[in-house]
Amino acid sequence: xxxxxxxxxxxxxxxxxxxxxxxxxxxxxxxxxxxxxxxxxxxxxxxxxxxxxxxxxxxxxxxxxxxxxxxxxxxxxxxxxxxxxxxxxxxxxxxxxxxxxxxxxxxxxxxxxxxxxxxxxxxxxxxxxxxxxxxxxxxxxxxxxxxxxxxxxxxxxxxxxxxxxxxxxxxxxxxxxxxxxxxxxxxxxxxxxxxxxxxxxxxxxxxxxxxxxxxxxxxxxxxxxxxxxxxxxxxxxxxxxxxxxxxxxxxxxxxxxxxxxxxxxxxxxxxxxxxxx
Ligand SMILES: [Zn+2]
Ligand SMILES: [Zn+2]
Numbered sequence: 001x002x003x004x005x006x007x008x009x010x011x012x013x014x015x016x017x018x019x020x021x022x023x024x025x026x027x028x029x030x031x032x033x034x035x036x037x038x039x040x041x042x043x044x045x046x047x048x049x050x051x052x053x054x055x056x057x058x059x060x061x062x063x064x065x066x067x068x069x070x071x072x073x074x075x076x077x078x079x080x081x082x083x084x085x086x087x088x089x090x091x092x093x094x095x096x097x098x099x100x101x102x103x104x105x106x107x108x109x110x111x112x113x114x115x116x117x118x119x120x121x122x123x124x125x126x127x128x129x130x131x132x133x134x135x136x137x138x139x140x141x142x143x144x145x146x147x148x149x150x151x152x153x154x155x156x157x158x159x160x161x162x163x164x165x166x167x168x169x170x171x172x173x174x175x176x177x178x179x180x181x182x183x184x185x186x187x188x189x190x191x192x193x194x195x196x197x198x199x200x201x202x203x204x205x206x207x208x209x210x211x212x213x214x215x216x217x218x219x220x221x222x223x224x225x226x227x228x229x230x231x232x233x234x235x236x237x238x239x240x241x242x243x244x245x246x247x248x249x250x251x252x253x254x255x256x257x258x259x260x261x262x263x264x265x266x267x268x269x270x271x272x273x274x275x276x277x
Pocket of ligand 2: 073075219
């Protein structure tokens with residue numbers, strides 16, 4: 001069991017858009033977005049991409065769990081792991097699920113039901129035996145899901161909307177900002193405010209600045225914009241995240257070297273990586 005004051009993030013999925021298994025992606029990892037954040041004894045999970053399946057295996061020895069699962073948004077690469085998350089099939093577990101991008105038109109429960117419905121999926125959400133509850137909020141709201149954990153949120157620039165999170169525990173902070181598109185030359189003040197003086201700033205770095213013009217309106221950003229935002233916000237460690245499936249390990253190594261040169265200490269997220277703010 002973690003120490004009461006321990007605060008860390010572990011990456012279970014770092015990829016954007018679609019999982020990409022294969023030898024050429026193995027060093028950074030092929031699973032889509034999923035983070036485990038521990039605030040002392042409290043477990044928070046951010047996004048339910050394909051990385052969620054392995055996190056479920058990792059959590060098996062910890063039942064009964066009382067945890068929160070928060071979604072940036074509900075594009076498939078952020079929710080596809082939910083039906084395969086074994087912790088939802090353990091009756092002694094309790095999960096609160098959160099999303100800030102859906103109301104008033106939809107609810108999180110309704111969206112997960114739509115994914116787990118015939119003919120897309122063979123079984124409905126009733127198969128979950130854990131106690132689950134669904135909580136919709138509006139991006140911009142502040143959440144206090146657990147004692148001592150403060151979560152600030154903001155709205156991101158993404159098709160069908162998305163929510164950026166800042167998790168504060170003790171005097172430290174982790175900021176998780178994916179999926180979002182920037183406007184060149186106009187740094188997003190919502191993101192700068194959220195990432196202000198953050199210890200760890202995880203940012204949608206799907207593309208490079210050179211690739212970006214081909215993907216305007218697709219809803220993603222670049223590692224170079226991540227550096228500009230981290231500098232503007234005074235964030236400490238920038239973590240490049242939501243890697244494009246076309247960026248295999250050799251391309252990610254080049255990005256890592258270029259980012260280290262531009263802003264020393266910048267990290268590229270890899271599956272299994274653990275960071276303590
Ligand atoms: Zn995504
Ligand atoms: Zn998305």
